[in-house]
Amino acid sequence: MRRRLAAALAATTAATTALLAAGCSGAPDLAAMPLPGGASLGSHPYTVTADFSNVLDLTPQSAVKVNDVAVGRVAKIGLAPDGWTARVTLRINDSVTLPANAYAHIEQSSLLGEKYVQLAPPATGSTGRLANGAVIPTSRTNRDPQVEEVLGALSMLLNGGGINQLKSITTQLNAAMHGNEPQMRAVLTRINSLATGLDTHRGDITDAIDGVNRLSATLAARQGELGDALTGLSPGMKVLSDQRGQLMTMLGSLDKLSGTAVHTVNQTQDDLVADLRSLEPVLTTLAAAGKNLPNSLQVLLTYPFTDQVLRGIKGDYLNLYLDVAAQPGTQIIPAITPSPTASASPSGSASPSAAARARTPARTPARATPGTTPVPLPTGGGKQ
Numbered sequence: 001m002r003r004r005l006a007a008a009l010a011a012t013t014a015a016t017t018a019l020l021a022a023g024c025s026g027a028p029d030l031a032a033m034p035l036p037g038g039a040s041l042g043s044h045p046y047t048v049t050a051d052f053s054n055v056l057d058l059t060p061q062s063a064v065k066v067n068d069v070a071v072g073r074v075a076k077i078g079l080a081p082d083g084w085t086a087r088v089t090l091r092i093n094d095s096v097t098l099p100a101n102a103y104a105h106i107e108q109s110s111l112l113g114e115k116y117v118q119l120a121p122p123a124t125g126s127t128g129r130l131a132n133g134a135v136i137p138t139s140r141t142n143r144d145p146q147v148e149e150v151l152g153a154l155s156m157l158l159n160g161g162g163i164n165q166l167k168s169i170t171t172q173l174n175a176a177m178h179g180n181e182p183q184m185r186a187v188l189t190r191i192n193s194l195a196t197g198l199d200t201h202r203g204d205i206t207d208a209i210d211g212v213n214r215l216s217a218t219l220a221a222r223q224g225e226l227g228d229a230l231t232g233l234s235p236g237m238k239v240l241s242d243q244r245g246q247l248m249t250m251l252g253s254l255d256k257l258s259g260t261a262v263h264t265v266n267q268t269q270d271d272l273v274a275d276l277r278s279l280e281p282v283l284t285t286l287a288a289a290g291k292n293l294p295n296s297l298q299v300l301l302t303y304p305f306t307d308q309v310l311r312g313i314k315g316d317y318l319n320l321y322l323d324v325a326a327q328p329g330t331q332i333i334p335a336i337t338p339s340p341t342a343s344a345s346p347s348g349s350a351s352p353s354a355a356a357r358a359r360t361p362a363r364t365p366a367r368a369t370p371g372t373t374p375v376p377l378p379t380g381g382g383k384q
Contacts, residue, residue, distance in 0.1 A: 039063060039070035042093045046132035047075070050104040052141045055086045056115055058106055063116040064090050071096045074117060085138055090117060100128030104136045106143040 055077060064072035072092035080087040090104075098119055105118045177184050198205065219226065240247070265272075286293060299306055312319050326332060 039072055040093060041072060041091055042095060044094045045072065045091045046094055048090045048092060048130060048132075048134050048136065050088050050090060050117070050136040050141050051080050051085045051138045052088060052104075052106065052143065053085055053138055054143060055088060056106060056143060056146065058088065058115045058117070062114060064092060064119065065116055066096055066098070066119050068118075070116075071119075088117065090119075092119075098130040099126035100130055100134065101126065101140065102130050102136065104141045106141075108144060111147060 058074065058077065060074050060077055062074040063070045064074065072090055074088055075091045076089040078087050078089070079085075088104075092098075099121045101122055103120050103122060105120065106115055107118045108115055289296075
């Protein structure tokens, strides 16, 4: 009897185990099942893949959000072809439109909440449209820092950082500022004024920096020319180095000369000022002469015969007209009147005196000044 019960129990156990194994092998993957209350994908969702350097504990069927509104879910998480990054496959509702350069960010719903993928357009320069099969590279993916990372960094700051030195720093600052409150207030006021001035002239500062940038670019573009110029300066610098002694001697002599010149100017300052003041009337008269001065200089350059005199000389004689104004009391010699035709000499020629008188040119009658008496012309061989 006991043997029959044992055999029946063993058969029942084996059958139950087989049934459980068969049931488990045919059961669906719970991770692949959509969560209740998830986003609606619509009738024609499109697929996008995003590469992350770290997906944390993101799981399939996690939400995909745009502006914190669920618009899709994570379909699959796998390894990217490079073997170093994770590739997340996203399925998004076809009614959602995103730019082709959209960003993907893994965020957390709360401090201990679930992870989800947030899609967002760039801050500026949105282009194109995110289409089915698009890939978001790691340059446009990121994640939020985790709570344990923040706590770990805070622990390092508190334990191995300088928090324990804050008391010493505060004590030293109090000791330094004790009794110097007005000076510290004045320093802070000046710093505020400096910051305000810098903020007011930030446009000029930016322009100056841009100018320095352009200058640097120009110098960089002409680096070869600058190198040649510096190389060409080497012979000149060598010549200056060889003549250093002579240059020092010259500079010493110039120093002595400047001292002497300064002393001379100081000694003759009063006389120089007096001479300049004496020149003032002369310069004033020259300025008043105006255009007459250049005309006079033209005559001066042709002294003693002006251009008009040279034009009056025709061959071997000179035509000259004199206009004489006699002063009161001046004796006037009357003009010589030609005598009648002289009698011929026995030899048939005129007498010497007649010939001399004939060769004497006629004189222009002089203007007699009123109140004067003409004086007879003295005789004596035709000389006056």
